[in-house]
Amino acid sequence: MKRVITYGTFDLLHSGHINILRRAKEQGDYLIVAISTDEFNALKGKKAYYTFEQRKMILEAIRYVDLVIPENTWEQKIEDVQKYDVDVFVMGDDWEGKFDFLKEYCEVVYLPRTVGISTTKIKKDLKEVAGKK
Numbered sequence: 001m002k003r004v005i006t007y008g009t010f011d012l013l014h015s016g017h018i019n020i021l022r023r024a025k026e027q028g029d030y031l032i033v034a035i036s037t038d039e040f041n042a043l044k045g046k047k048a049y050y051t052f053e054q055r056k057m058i059l060e061a062i063r064y065v066d067l068v069i070p071e072n073t074w075e076q077k078i079e080d081v082q083k084y085d086v087d088v089f090v091m092g093d094d095w096e097g098k099f100d101f102l103k104e105y106c107e108v109v110y111l112p113r114t115v116g117i118s119t120t121k122i123k124k125d126l127k128e129v130a131g132k133k
């Protein structure tokens with residue numbers, strides 16, 4: 001059983017998120033997703049539209065996802081990799097190189113981001129539409 005983990009906010013779920021989750025699952029047999037809590041998002045300078053509980057429920061409904069855990073800090077990754085016996089750590093390549101310290105503990109894979117879609121773009125586009133009404 002090859003175990004994979006990935007991290008993120010996953011707010012306003014979109015095809016870019018699904019693409020990374022699908023490809024992360026393809027790296028093994030069991031996918032753990034650590035979702036940023038609302039408090040940790042504040043540390044990242046992000047304010048998610050959906051609460052942690054809502055984002056957790058949505059991610060748990062996705063066929064590629066086997067377990068959702070909270071991401072509370074930047075420092076928990078090594079502990080998570082050991083605690084959940086993780087073989088592969090996956091992130092989109094906007095994080096390329098940022099988590100190479102995990103190579104001591106597991107495989108580290110950065111996958112190409114899906115171009116043209118992001119939660120920020122969704123929020124911006126919706127604001128423009130609302131403004132035109």
Ligand code: C2G
Pocket residue numbers: 007008009010011016017019020036044071074090091092093094095112113114115116117118
């Ligand atoms: N992603 C992607 N393509 C997009 C948008 C996002 O592949 N068009 C990927 C990101 O690269 C990331 C994942 O989807 O791997 C989740 O993205 P976010 O929810 O924006 O997460 P982020 O704020 O990058 O948090 O400790 C790591 C952080 O929690 C990552």
